[in-house]
Amino acid sequence: MxxxxxxxxxxxxxxxxxxxxxxxxxxxLVEIAETFKLLGDPTRVKILQALAVTELCVCDLAALLEMxxxxxxxxxxxxxxxxxxRFRKQGKMVYYALDDSHVQTLVEVSLCHVTxx
Amino acid sequence: MxxxxxxxxxxxxxxxxxxxxxxxxxxxLVEIAETFKLLGDPTRVKILQALAVTELCVCDLAALLEMxxxxxxxxxxxxxxxxxxRFRKQGKMVYYALDDSHVQTLVEVSLCHVTxx
DNA sequence: CAAACATGTGAGCAACTGTTCAATTGAAAG
DNA sequence: CTTTCAATTGAACAGTTGCTCACATGTTTG
Numbered sequence: 475m476x477x478x479x480x481x482x483x484x485x486x487x488x489x490x491x492x493x494x495x496x497x498x499x500x501x502x503l504v505e506i507a508e509t510f511k512l513l514g515d516p517t518r519v520k521i522l523q524a525l526a527v528t529e530l531c532v533c534d535l536a537a538l539l540e541m542x543x544x545x546x547x548x549x550x551x552x553x554x555x556x557x558x559x560r561f562r563k564q565g566k567m568v569y570y571a572l573d574d575s576h577v578q579t580l581v582e583v584s585l586c587h588v589t590x591x
Numbered sequence: 592m593x594x595x596x597x598x599x600x601x602x603x604x605x606x607x608x609x610x611x612x613x614x615x616x617x618x619x620l621v622e623i624a625e626t627f628k629l630l631g632d633p634t635r636v637k638i639l640q641a642l643a644v645t646e647l648c649v650c651d652l653a654a655l656l657e658m659x660x661x662x663x664x665x666x667x668x669x670x671x672x673x674x675x676x677r678f679r680k681q682g683k684m685v686y687y688a689l690d691d692s693h694v695q696t697l698v699e700v701s702l703c704h705v706t707x708x
Numbered sequence: 709c710a711a712a713c714a715t716g717t718g719a720g721c722a723a724c725t726g727t728t729c730a731a732t733t734g735a736a737a738g
Numbered sequence: 739c740t741t742t743c744a745a746t747t748g749a750a751c752a753g754t755t756g757c758t759c760a761c762a763t764g765t766t767t768g
Contacts, residue, residue, distance in 0.1 A: 486651045493641040493655055498702060503640065505705040506698065507633040514628030515726075516621050523620065524610040532745060534603045538610055545727055547746055566735050566744045576704035580697060581623065585615060587693035588622040632756080649715060662757055664716055683714045683765050 512556055513580060517541065518549050521570075525559060526578055531567040629673055630697060634658065635666050638687075642676060643695055648684040 497503070513519060520539050524530055532550065536543040550570060553559045560573035572578060585591075614620070630636060637656050641647055649667065653660040667687060670676045677690035689695060702708075 486648065489645045489647060490651050490655045493644040493647065496644045497637070497640055502702070502705060503636050504633050506701045507631055507636045509701050509704060510627045510636070510697075511631030514624055514631040516624040519620050519624045519627070520614070523614055527610040527613045528606045530606060530610065531603065534607050538607045542728075543745065548726075568745060576700060579700055580627075580704070583693060583696055583700065584623045584626050585619070587626060587691075587697075588619055589615075659758075660715065665756075685715065
């Protein structure tokens with residue numbers, strides 16, 4: 475037996491209508507959530523912070539974060555898929571860099587948020 | 592057998608040192624990730640978007656998002672724990688509202704990001 | 709008081725996530 | 739060509755997440 479959605483008063487129904495009117499469409503909301511989800515992992519945040527300073531190869535990132543390059547590579551794959559980082563091959567190495575100013579802004583605002591600045 | 596962290600060249604070690612120097616401390620990075628993780632769910636993004644428009648009770652949110660009030664309540668609990676929303680009791684009902692301007696900024700930037708504005 | 713109702717909460721469960729491990733690819737060096 | 743090494747990839751596995759369901763709490767109303 476599923477729980478029924480409750481009945482609301484007339485006043486609140488107006489508020490609901492107002493909120494619904496200003497709500498972005500579902501696809502947009504899901505994309506927003508997916509963007510945040512991508513930033514919602516310590517490893518990926520560290521990668522982005524590092525790449526905000528300088529271009530680095532997978533190997534460098536692995537050394538910096540003290541993780542296996544496999545783990546880093548898996549995360550870079552996700553960031554690449556979203557167009558957040560770009561890469562450039564140089565021999566055996568692959569250098570990664572940030573490729574999205576919005577994301578950098580997001581991280582900065584968030585940093586400001588947690589450090590109460 | 593764990594995979595060894597690779598040896599990097601001198602040049603890249605300097606870059607790593609540079610990146611490490613500018614890297615916020617680990618606690619801060621984890622908190623940033625946790626903030627983003629909290630925003631990284633469609634249900635919670637919808638709740639925040641709705642509350643950005645107007646104060647709403649759990650019941651209203653459940654009706655607006657077409658979900659059970661239990662599910663909404665679980666999510667509000669997380670948002671409350673992070674101080675992102677505040678609430679006010681009025682009889683049986685509990686009205687929720689946004690309580691964090693940074694978060695609203697984050698959602699706005701992200702909306703701008705996904706809509707290419 | 710009892711009934712009705714909005715909300716909160718804990719257990720359980722299916723789906724997802726991040727890492728490890730093993731194997732592969734591709735480029736540089738012997 | 740063979741070896742070496744950076745990077746990638748897929749499978750597997752443990753840990754996490756978001757929802758449902760059942761129940762508890764607290765408030766209003768009869």
